[in-house]
Amino acid sequence: MNLMLKKILMIFIISLSNIVFGFAQNVQISLLTCDPGDQIYSVFGHSAIRVLDQETGEDLVYNYGTFDFDAPFFVVKFTQRTLDYMLSVTTYDRFLYEYQYFQRGVREQVLNLNDKQKEDVVKFLKINALPENRLYRYDFFYDNCATRVRDLFEEVLGKQLVWNDPKEPQEQTFRDLIDECIHPLPWYDLGIDLALGSVIDAKASEREKQFLPVYMEAAFARAQIEGDGPTRALAQASQPVLQFPQEESSASLFNPFIVMWLVAIIFMVVTFLGYKRRRLYVGFDVALFGVLGLLGLLIFVLWFLTFHSQTKWNWNILWAFPMHLVLVFALLKKEVLPWLKRYLMFALIMADAAVVFWILGWQSFHPSLIPILLVVILRTNFLYYNVEVFKRQRTNSIIS
Incomplete structure (x- = not known):
C-alpha cells in the first residue's frame, strides 16, 4: 500500500512538473520602461513587468505604480505619506492605450530567464497581487514602481544576479537626478527644491539611482545572470514598443x-x-x-x-x-x-x-x-x- 501511494505521489509530482515547466517554456517576461510625461506624477517615467503566455495569448502587465484616488482623506494621506500604493494587473493592450493616448514612448527588454526563474517570477507576482498583499507604503526614492521591480528580481535570482555597475560612475546627488527629469518644468523644479530637504543632497549609489526607471533600464542592460550555466545577459537589447517625436521645450518668460x-x-x-x-x-x-x-x-x-x-x-x-x-x-x-x-x-x-x-x-x-x-x-x-x-x-x- 505504501509503495502504491509513493507511485501515485511520484506520478502527480511529475505531471505537475510537466505542467509548470511547460507553462514556463511558453512564457516571456519583460521589463517595460515608459518615457516621462508632462505632469508632475508622470515626469519621472515608469517601470512595469510584462508576462506574456505565448501559448494561450494571455498578456498581462504588473504595475506597482497605482493608487486609489477615491481613498478616504486622499490629499491628507498623500501629503503625510500614509497613502498606500498597490500592485495592479491589467492587459498589455490596455496598458499601452494610456501611453498611446498621452504620446509617451515605451520600450521593452525581454529577460533571459530559465524556466524555473520564470516560474518563480510569475509566482511572486501572483502572490503579490493578492488583495492582502498588493498594498505597500510608497517611498519616492527607496520603494517605488522601479525599485519594486528590482527587488523582485533580486529576490528571485539571489546571488545569480550581478549588476555590473560602472567602474567609474558619475557622482550625482538625489537632487541632481531629480533635476534631470524635472528640468523642462521649471515651476515644478522650484516646488520640489522648496519641499525637499538637505537629505536629498547626499550622493546616490548606482543601486540607489535605480529609483528612476531610466536608470533601472540601464542597470538591466548591464546586468548578468551567473551560476546556472553559461553566464548570460539578464536582458536582451531594449526594443521600442511606442515611439513619438520628441517635443522641443520652448522657454517661457513666465519662469x-x-x-x-x-x-x-x-x-x-x-x-x-x-x-x-x-x-x-x-x-x-x-x-x-x-x-x-x-x-x-x-x-x-x-x-x-x-x-x-x-x-x-x-x-x-x-x-x-x-x-x-x-x-x-x-x-x-x-x-x-x-x-x-x-x-x-x-x-x-x-x-x-x-x-x-x-x-x-x-x-x-x-x-x-x-x-x-x-x-x-x-x-x-x-x-x-x-x-x-x-x-x-x-x-x-x-x-x-
Whole structure:
C-alpha cells in the first residue's frame, strides 16, 4: 500500500512538473520602461513587468505604480505619506492605450530567464497581487514602481544576479537626478527644491539611482545572470514598443528666474524710494513676509508632521520661516511693538545663515531663490534701521 501511494505521489509530482515547466517554456517576461510625461506624477517615467503566455495569448502587465484616488482623506494621506500604493494587473493592450493616448514612448527588454526563474517570477507576482498583499507604503526614492521591480528580481535570482555597475560612475546627488527629469518644468523644479530637504543632497549609489526607471533600464542592460550555466545577459537589447517625436521645450518668460528677479527689482526700487522719501511702504513687506510665512508653515508641516524622509532637515525654513506671519501682524499694528526690531534682526541673521548653508554645500537651494534671499536681507535691514520712521507714521495709513 505504501509503495502504491509513493507511485501515485511520484506520478502527480511529475505531471505537475510537466505542467509548470511547460507553462514556463511558453512564457516571456519583460521589463517595460515608459518615457516621462508632462505632469508632475508622470515626469519621472515608469517601470512595469510584462508576462506574456505565448501559448494561450494571455498578456498581462504588473504595475506597482497605482493608487486609489477615491481613498478616504486622499490629499491628507498623500501629503503625510500614509497613502498606500498597490500592485495592479491589467492587459498589455490596455496598458499601452494610456501611453498611446498621452504620446509617451515605451520600450521593452525581454529577460533571459530559465524556466524555473520564470516560474518563480510569475509566482511572486501572483502572490503579490493578492488583495492582502498588493498594498505597500510608497517611498519616492527607496520603494517605488522601479525599485519594486528590482527587488523582485533580486529576490528571485539571489546571488545569480550581478549588476555590473560602472567602474567609474558619475557622482550625482538625489537632487541632481531629480533635476534631470524635472528640468523642462521649471515651476515644478522650484516646488520640489522648496519641499525637499538637505537629505536629498547626499550622493546616490548606482543601486540607489535605480529609483528612476531610466536608470533601472540601464542597470538591466548591464546586468548578468551567473551560476546556472553559461553566464548570460539578464536582458536582451531594449526594443521600442511606442515611439513619438520628441517635443522641443520652448522657454517661457513666465519662469521662476524671471519672476523672482522682477520681484527683487520691484523691492529694490521700493526701498530706494522709501530711503529718499523717508517712508517704509510696509504694504510690500506685509505681502512678502505673509507669503514667506505661509511657505514656512508648509515646510514645517512637511518636516515635522509627515512621514516623508526626504522633507526632513529642510533649511529653506531659515528664510521662509513660519513666524514671519507674526511679523506681518506686527507690521499691521499702528503702534510699534517692543520686540519688532529684535525680530527683524533675527530674520536678517536667519537669511544670512541660509546663504552660508548654501555656500558651504549643506543644502542646495533653487537658483531662482537668490533674488528672494537678497530681498529678505534688504528689507529686514531697511526696516530695522528705519523703524523710528514707522513710529512717526503710526497715525497714518500703514499700507501705502
